[in-house]
Amino acid sequence: MGKFTRFTAALCLLLLATGAAAEPAWVGSWGASPLPPRQAFGPFPATPAFSNQTVREVVRLSLGGRQIRLRLTNEYGKKPLHIGAVTVARAGDDGGIVAGTRHSVTFSGRRTAIIPAGAPLLSDPVDLKVSDLDSLSISIYLPEDTGQCTCHPVGLETAYVSAPGDYTGKDFKPASTLDDRLFLSEVDVRAEEPAHSVVAFGDSITDGYRSTRNMNRRWPDLLAGRLAARGREWGVVNAGISGNQVLRAGAGESALTRFDRDVLSVPGVAAVIIFEGINDIGARLGSSALLKPLPGDVKLTAAGLIAGYRQLIARAHAKGLKVYVATITPYQGAAYYSDQGEAVRTRVNKWIRTSGEADAVLDFDKVWRAPAHPARIRQSLQAGDNLHGNDAGYRALADSIDLKLFNN
Numbered sequence: 001m002g003k004f005t006r007f008t009a010a011l012c013l014l015l016l017a018t019g020a021a022a023e024p025a026w027v028g029s030w031g032a033s034p035l036p037p038r039q040a041f042g043p044f045p046a047t048p049a050f051s052n053q054t055v056r057e058v059v060r061l062s063l064g065g066r067q068i069r070l071r072l073t074n075e076y077g078k079k080p081l082h083i084g085a086v087t088v089a090r091a092g093d094d095g096g097i098v099a100g101t102r103h104s105v106t107f108s109g110r111r112t113a114i115i116p117a118g119a120p121l122l123s124d125p126v127d128l129k130v131s132d133l134d135s136l137s138i139s140i141y142l143p144e145d146t147g148q149c150t151c152h153p154v155g156l157e158t159a160y161v162s163a164p165g166d167y168t169g170k171d172f173k174p175a176s177t178l179d180d181r182l183f184l185s186e187v188d189v190r191a192e193e194p195a196h197s198v199v200a201f202g203d204s205i206t207d208g209y210r211s212t213r214n215m216n217r218r219w220p221d222l223l224a225g226r227l228a229a230r231g232r233e234w235g236v237v238n239a240g241i242s243g244n245q246v247l248r249a250g251a252g253e254s255a256l257t258r259f260d261r262d263v264l265s266v267p268g269v270a271a272v273i274i275f276e277g278i279n280d281i282g283a284r285l286g287s288s289a290l291l292k293p294l295p296g297d298v299k300l301t302a303a304g305l306i307a308g309y310r311q312l313i314a315r316a317h318a319k320g321l322k323v324y325v326a327t328i329t330p331y332q333g334a335a336y337y338s339d340q341g342e343a344v345r346t347r348v349n350k351w352i353r354t355s356g357e358a359d360a361v362l363d364f365d366k367v368w369r370a371p372a373h374p375a376r377i378r379q380s381l382q383a384g385d386n387l388h389g390n391d392a393g394y395r396a397l398a399d400s401i402d403l404k405l406f407n408n
Contacts, residue, residue, distance in 0.1 A: 026069065026188045027268030028197040029061040031237035032155065032181040035252040036076045037148035047153070048178060051145040054162040055182045056172075057138055057155070058095045060216050062224035063197075063235035064131040065189030070105060070123040070138065073185040074115035076150040081115040081183070083107070084143035087168040088126055091135040095158070095214070102169070103128050120185065130189065132228035139168040140183055152181035154207045154242045157214055179213070186237070188267050195233035196270035198406065199263045201255065201312075203276050205329065205397075206240030210383035210390060217391045222398035227406060234406045237266050245279045246308040248297070259312055264319050271405070272316050273362065275326035277305055278387070281344050286336030302347035309348075313357055324405060325358040327365035332375035333386030342375055360405055367400045368393060 037047035061068075068088065074081035086105035090098040106124045107113035115121045130136070143166070159182055160174040200206050200220040208218025224236040239262040243251025252258065255276050263272050284300040298304070309325065316323045327349040331337055349365055352358065368389070370378045377386060381393035389397065 024065075024191050024194060025268055027063060027065070027191050027195045027235045028186060028199070028237040028266040029063045029065070029068075029189045029235040030059045030187040031199070031239055031262075031266065032152040032185055033239045033241050033252065033258065033262045034073045034075055034150045034152055034185050035241060037150075038153070044153075047148040047151055048180065049146050049148050050142045050161070052143055052164045053175075054139055054141045054165065054167040054172065055159060056162075056167075057159040057182060057184060058091050058135055058157055059138065059184070059187060060133060060135045060221065061130055061187060061189065061235075062132065062228070062237075063189055063191060063195060063233065064129075064134060065191040066127075066129050067125045067190040068128055068130060068136070069125050069188050070184065071186035071188070072115060072121045072123070072140070072183050073150045074183070075118055075120055077115070077117045078147050079117050081117075081146055082142065082144045083113040083115065083121075084141035085111050085166055085168040086123070086141070087139045088128060089137045090128070090130065091137040095135070095137065097137050097171070101128065125190065133225065136187065138184060141166040141168045149180070149182055151183070152185070152241075153179070154204070154209055155179045155181045156208055156211060156218070157181075186266070189235070191233060193233050195235065195268060197235040197237055197266055197268045198271040198273060199237045199239050199266055199269055200273050201259070201263055201276065202240045202274070203244045203279050204240065204242035205278075205388060206238060206275055207242045208238075208240070208394065209242050210385070210388040211394055212391055215391075217394055219389070219394040219397040222395055223401055226398060226401075226403060230403055232403065232406050235268065237269075239263060243279055244276060245283065246276050246305060246312075247280055247300075250279070250283065256308060256311055259315060263316065263321075269321060271322040271324060273324045273326060274309065274312055275362070275364065277309075277328045277348060278331055278345070280305055281328070281341040282331065282334065282336030285341035285344060286338040300344065302344045302351070305344065305348050306351050309352070310357065322359045322405070324360045324362055325352050326362040327352050329364050329368045330370070330375050330377050331387050332373070335385070335387075337386070360402075362401060364397055364400070367396050
């Protein structure tokens with residue numbers, strides 16, 4: 001054995017003996033699941049398009065780290081998306097950019113990029129150190145017509161759209177504002193210590209619908225705050241889509257369809273919270289102006305919905321994830337309530353509580369139900385539609401989660 005070979009072997013043994021840590025891996029710290037473009041419908045505007053404009057959006061991370069990277073998305077675009085420039089900076093409490101923190105973002109070493117139709121795009125690492133619960137301001141210059149964007153429509157955070165031009169390197173007075181997450185689906189961090197992510201996978205209740213805008217009061221945000229306060233090295237990625245269903249497409253692709261993209265592909269994912277099913281019940285067993293049965297729908301049964309849960313659990317377990325399933329919350333008084341749907345909800349919740357197929361049960365139904373009227377949400381916790389939580393309701397869900405599920 002030559003000297004160099006003996007030295008290399010000795011060095012490897014030394015590293016093993018001293019327990020030298022590997023380079024910390026990337027971990028998901030923020031997310032917003034993209035949806036296909038929509039046409040104008042009732043109070044909802046059509047998905048926007050942009051040309052020679054800069055969009056700026058603020059996101060609050062869950063977990064900090066020494067580097068970040070962005071995942072941009074053109075997954076529902078009909079043509080290539082041209083990226084003229086991207087910058088990222090720490091955002092202050094007012095959403096403004098913290099002086100001296102602005103960084104250019106590159107893609108394979110270049111400031112410009114083209115994202116093919118149907119694809120996402122990961123950025124190069126950005127040397128921007130961030131702490132738990134820090135907010136980022138992300139600016140994207142779109143030099144050419146984008147067509148309707150690949151967006152997440154219930155952003156609950158003001159996004160700013162410029163007049164014509166590249167404003168990624170400077171402040172601008174917005175020509176308009178939006179509520180969508182625009183061409184951005186994930187922010188990852190390279191953590192200082194070994195860390196993991198949990199994905200909150202659900203519908204509008206996970207999306208935080210009816211919570212206070214610009215205040216990060218969705219239940220996954222509040223869970224992230226609890227984890228950070230306890231020093232747990234866990235990122236929380238919100239994969240809620242308002243109106244989403246387990247078994248069929250409608251508001252976005254079904255949970256069964258999007259699970260690999262929105263859960264299994266998240267860097268560092270070690271656990272998933274599955275909290276979905278009320279829209280399957282309401283759309284197919286109730287009545288609503290927004291969620292209606294589709295031609296060819298088979299009648300929804302508790303067994304059919306449970307089969308969908310079992311698929312999600314099996315696919316997560318196959319990748320080594322812990323699976324925490326939440327019971328379906330009450331909805332009597334909601335626009336699409338029916339007694340038949342309530343019977344299905346009750347049977348599905350009994351299966352969630354007793355089957356033992358999940359690694360843990362989060363009994364959100366118990367947290368929200370009114371003691372004297374268990375098919376209804378407590379008045380103090382609901383947002384006025386008998387379906388969604390208010391800020392206190394989302395806080396109650398987050399506070400009910402046992403943090404021992406996220407021991408480092």
